[in-house]
Amino acid sequence: MVLALAALVSSAGCHVVYPGTKPGGPQPCVPPSVPRELSKVVLPDYIIEPPDVLEIEAIRLVPRSPYQLEPLDVVAIAAQGLLPEQQITGEYTIQPNGTIHLGFELGAVQAAGMSAEQLQANLDRLLNEAYRAPKVSVTLSQLGAQQQIAGEHLVAPDGRVNLGTYGRVQLVGLTIDEARAKLEAHLSTYLEDPKISLDVLGYNSKVFYVVTQGAGLGDGVVILPTRGNETVIDAIGQIQGLQSTSSTRMWVARPGGNSCGGDQVLPVDWLAITQRGDVTTNYQLLPGDRLYVSEDKLMAFDTKMAKIFAPLERVFGVTLLGTSTVRQLEGRNNGGFGGGF
Template identity: 45%
Template sequence: MRHSCRLQRASLLALITISSLFATGCAAANRTDTPTPIYTNVPRELQKTMMPAYVIEPPDELLIQTVNNIRRRDDKLLPGDSLRILSNTTIPILPEDSEVTVSFKEIARAYLIENDGKVNLGPEYGKVEVAGMTIDEAQNAVLDHLNEIFINPPKLSVELEQLGGKQVVDGPHLVRMDGTVHLGVYGSVVVAGYTLEQAKMLLEEHLSQYILNPEVNVDVSGYNSKVYYIINDGGGEGDQLYSLPIKGNETVLDAFAQVGGLPTIGSKKKIWVARPAPAELDAEQILPVDWDAIVKGGSTRTNYQILPGDRIYVAADPMFASDIFIAKVIAPFERLFGFTILGNGAVRNIQQGTSFGGGGGGF
């Protein structure tokens, strides 16, 4: 009986506490948390503005293509390059010479620079080292070598075969954390902070060290640095945050289409766009959104055009927020009641066991 009275008193005290908390939770949930809006003339659906020239930032992805990859004449020759060598003087070709023998005596074709850095002119003339030389230096080296064979100096022509550059710069390139794009054997170029046209000029200037009159095309293949955010109030259970890349033409309605619409607990009457401003201005730009007017009436008045850095905030519906608040408050009492009921049941079992057992064991 004594345990039953204690349980009743505890239950009554808990109900009083819960009622008080319920009133507090409802008041908190119904409080208007929307910041005071600052109405400005901003772009919206049917009245959009054009974005300024795109400024490259990490981690954007750039599509870089070079129209011309022909090596410069003063570039150093490398193993794997091919030289076209022509000479007007050769070892005399005899009528009885076979086709293979004739090919050995002629110097009028393309010769590959081998792994040892030399071109092999055939068994009749031997090898000449040319790797690390310019084309003009290679021509002089081949001419000096042939002068040791012929009495009369031959007339010689040495040209680089049109094999392209060391590496074709063609494809997507990630803007790294240091603001550079890596061009393989051609090194790196800083492009962050520049527009696409400026980046094109920088890349052409850099590649001109290795490629003859390079023409570069630069475009954005991955818009990764310019984003906007959607924040869904969880009503006391944490906020959901989405970061979405911006393409430059989205409105509020487009933004919610990317995440499947409003969340279940989201309030249709407490949605706004918070637009960042420079820190020195110390001002907020809050754009309230009339959801029903946009989706049901086709209104464009609050269907704002989204700009980079915008935060679209969706507050929780007051009823859901109250329910979550009360659930969080009641949870400790539910555990307390559970322990109390469990203890009371155990005591009763012991008492019943004692009465039936005549002083024996309770269980």
């Protein structure tokens, strides 16, 4: 047992063997162009995928003409040629019954169902009956019933975002600029030359993984979003450091092959990064990367021994318990017989 433990300690401290290599063989092929601390790269245009969260805000939402006025819309009316006490200049809200109230002289005037031009012609006719050569203009000031587009929008599993009464738009696989153009093109069927602003609020579809080997107690996987700036030490910091079952042996496994025809395995010298400030192996983490943290060999050995001896200890414990119980019963029986004589 002692010799096996000594051999384990010796082998754990001599050579680091990474996936795809043999002890004493060549190390993984790491090109010098791999991005790392102090030499990071800017990630390409972000591609929208589920379940990203988009922030969409409408800058210009004007209904297509001819627009029919609806209840709760606000119209601006400017009239000239009226008596000072009978001015009707200002903004008027269309009531739920579809009318606007223009004072005691004109009373309630029907507005809903008309365009602004039709309402202006109707008011011009009514004012000409009471005044000499009045002039009136009507413009739409505010939409009351039109749905506003603002806030967070989740990209659904089918790649669409929900715009309420304006329908759903497919945005998966598009960049931010392409998605903005597509949203404006979709809204143009309902609105006049719409303008929106679009940004990604939740970068949920681009992630990397930190895998910690559990020393025989089960591996752990932490999923972290990629924001374009994380390095190895950032990732370890986000999982609150190394665990008691972890060693300082780790590497980055990157999907795809390398220039040498093998797996993209980037060995990490944790002690150099933390104790010497060496940035050589503090790689920049890209979407899809796996930062693998190997187990502590002594902890793994202890766990393995515990798994082997724990069943034996339980068997011995049950045996000892049964033996002691039998002895106690025999002692009581012998004592009882002795007291009877």
